Amino acid sequence: MAEPTHVPSELAPRIASRIRVDPSGCWIWTGYIGKDGYGVAYLQGRNHRAHRVAYILLVGEIPPLLHLDHLCNVRPCVNPAHLEPVTWLENNRRDGLKRRQDTCAQGHVMEGENVAVRPVSGLRYCRECNTEQAREWRGQDRPAKLAKRRQDYRNRSPEWRQRQAELRQDPEYKRRAAERQRRIRAQRLIDGKPCSVDGCDKPVDARGWCKTHYMRWWKENRKATDGHTRG
Numbered sequence: 001m002a003e004p005t006h007v008p009s010e011l012a013p014r015i016a017s018r019i020r021v022d023p024s025g026c027w028i029w030t031g032y033i034g035k036d037g038y039g040v041a042y043l044q045g046r047n048h049r050a051h052r053v054a055y056i057l058l059v060g061e062i063p064p065l066l067h068l069d070h071l072c073n074v075r076p077c078v079n080p081a082h083l084e085p086v087t088w089l090e091n092n093r094r095d096g097l098k099r100r101q102d103t104c105a106q107g108h109v110m111e112g113e114n115v116a117v118r119p120v121s122g123l124r125y126c127r128e129c130n131t132e133q134a135r136e137w138r139g140q141d142r143p144a145k146l147a148k149r150r151q152d153y154r155n156r157s158p159e160w161r162q163r164q165a166e167l168r169q170d171p172e173y174k175r176r177a178a179e180r181q182r183r184i185r186a187q188r189l190i191d192g193k194p195c196s197v198d199g200c201d202k203p204v205d206a207r208g209w210c211k212t213h214y215m216r217w218w219k220e221n222r223k224a225t226d227g228h229t230r231g
Contacts, residue, residue: 006058006080015041015053019078026077027054037075054078065169067091089172092123104129119180 008019008027018031018041029039029050039050055068058080062068066085070077086094104110104126114127137145167173195202195210202210209217 011054011057015057024072025079026072026074026082027079028074029076029078033076039076039078051078051083055080055083065166069094087172088167088170119176
């Protein structure tokens with residue numbers, strides 16, 4: 001962690017009075033703590049996470065599309081010297097390393113062939129749990145599942161929308177997503193046949209059509225079918 005270059009007294013008394021300096025160097029926020037373990041402070045007419053407020057006031061604006069990573073791994077800490085601006089993917093990767101366990105939530109050993117990594121986010125997951133969830137999904141009523149998924153998507157919170165919008169602008173996220181799509185298309189060209197539409201040599205996506213012709217069909221029929229079922 002960086003050497004301390006600031007002291008709590010540099011902040012406004014309203015904020016400084018809610019900071020307790022720990023022997024480890026952490027500035028522990030003694031004000032309101034949210035359910036996620038981060039402090040909450042008021043700034044410019046709205047509530048923010050306290051460590052972001054302290055960083056903005058003492059260091060400066062946080063670069064766009066970057067998140068503050070706690071190097072000390074203490075969520076109530078608001079010491080700017082313990083914070084580092086990183087991308088969402090890097091912050092997520094570090095958090096995974098900090099919380100990495102030998103077993104998953106169901107008790108399966110997370111090692112060897114039972115561990116897989118999601119190509120876009122880089123997160124580790126248990127293959128055995130993933131297989132069980134897929135089996136359970138296939139065994140349920142498909143129309144009801146799709147209806148619930150659509151309803152959950154419509155009811156997503158504004159905070160979720162904002163996080164997703166920020167994530168989609170992350171250059172590393174875009175690179176991984178594009179690379180994954182290239183791998184999928186290349187594999188379909190090897191394993192499958194081209195689109196069944198005359199004159200189209202794109203790889204098959206669903207129902208024997210490429211992505212372009214499939215989406216064209218789906219848009220024309222979605223009102224009548226209230227959704228679509230991929231083949």
